[in-house]
Amino acid sequence: MKANILIVEDESPILELLALNISQAGYNPLRAISAEHAEKLISEALPDIILLDWMLPGMSGIDFAKKLRSNALTKTIPIIMLTARSDELDKVKGLEVGADDYITKPYSPRELNARIKAVLRRKAPELTEDLLKINGLELDPVSHRVTGNNKPLEMGPTEFRLLHFFMSNPERVYSRSQLLDKVWGSQIFIEDRTVDVHIRRLRNILAQSQHENLIQTIRGSGYRFSTK
Amino acid sequence: MKANILIVEDESPILELLALNISQAGYNPLRAISAEHAEKLISEALPDIILLDWMLPGMSGIDFAKKLRSNALTKTIPIIMLTARSDELDKVKGLEVGADDYITKPYSPRELNARIKAVLRRKAPELTEDLLKINGLELDPVSHRVTGNNKPLEMGPTEFRLLHFFMSNPERVYSRSQLLDKVWGSQIFIEDRTVDVHIRRLRNILAQSQHENLIQTIRGSGYRFSTK
DNA sequence: ATTAAAATGTCATATTAATGTCATACGATC
């Protein structure tokens, strides 16, 4: 599942350039030319990251960031600020407002990608393409392959995403609804109990290499991926 | 017996959408397009939960909530506020007025269901996610793990919540009914003596790492979690 | 377009764990 990155930038050429870079980096860019426009897009679907220009017509980037931070729904979306000059003052202000990172123009695509990746790693590791290895269980998002003790494990797409999510977020309990939101997507209406079934399917597959008890049931709470 | 959920919302499409979700979730939706209309329905039969739009023509949602709270008959009906924007101010006001929870539009059906479920169950106020450590006893809400001197301790959901509550509120005596309210939830009809049983179960588990006397009996008053 | 294969979500049922209550034992307090 590609990460959705919302770019808020009033200068069209820069916006397009950013969007191009982002899509080349394997993410899904969403374009907004103002804070108001961005709000509309956000109300339709929450992006995973917001790239926010400092200077915007209408509501400024700072104010918009503040607003995003004060709303429970958008509070946790990472914001990367785009600033024209890199004076320290801006940096401080940006961090005060709650930006997770900031980039100065002219920016280098490589730097941009690095920042995005860093932020994703911190907030939503399952959206990165990092190779995951735990206790002889390997999942490669790039080649879309899973092996247990070097034995290839075949599974359906849903089980793959589920395992990917779990391996990216180990040692944490997730309720069935949280898993549905994170692995299936938030606008889908599926029974909680369906999660159980996919957990079983995944466990069955992992059992081929004795990794089935990496997925643990926490009665009354949900499931946890753990090596302990 | 299905729970009756009264929806008070003036915008017809939203009302229908809510009603649809609610009936799919196995509840019985009742529709009202204004506070006045709602009052009429309430006078016929008391609903189990009221979903109340913040902005209503005629009497506003806030005023209506106040009114409901001031009437002995309707005082105890849980109210979930529906707000267009989730600014903190609204939240505060809503809670002041006595709303039990609030949801911001656009809401996800799953979130709505989760809230309804939570309100129906009247679970204890949410405890934090912070790691709790006392005298070698550790409770991690995130991974849902308890260890005593690094030895894993297994326990049921109720004992976990009980311990979580105690560790979050140490050095304080709680009566059995207070514990029932805080750990089990307020609308539940359970014998006071049952608390004793769970205390014993918890003590038994904690005894594996010699932590059993962190839970002390205060004769005539209740129990206390204390290191002294 | 047609067919076959794979994947998916839901349901009914089985299994297991957790829960609440009771009867009784214990211990403190007067």
Added chain:
DNA sequence: GATCGTATGACATTAATATGACATTTTAAT
């Protein structure tokens, strides 16, 4: 030692999860 409050063990009931089967949808292959 009588009384009151608490501890404990057993047990029936309830609740949560696991499982197998199945209908439907998606995907891939021809």
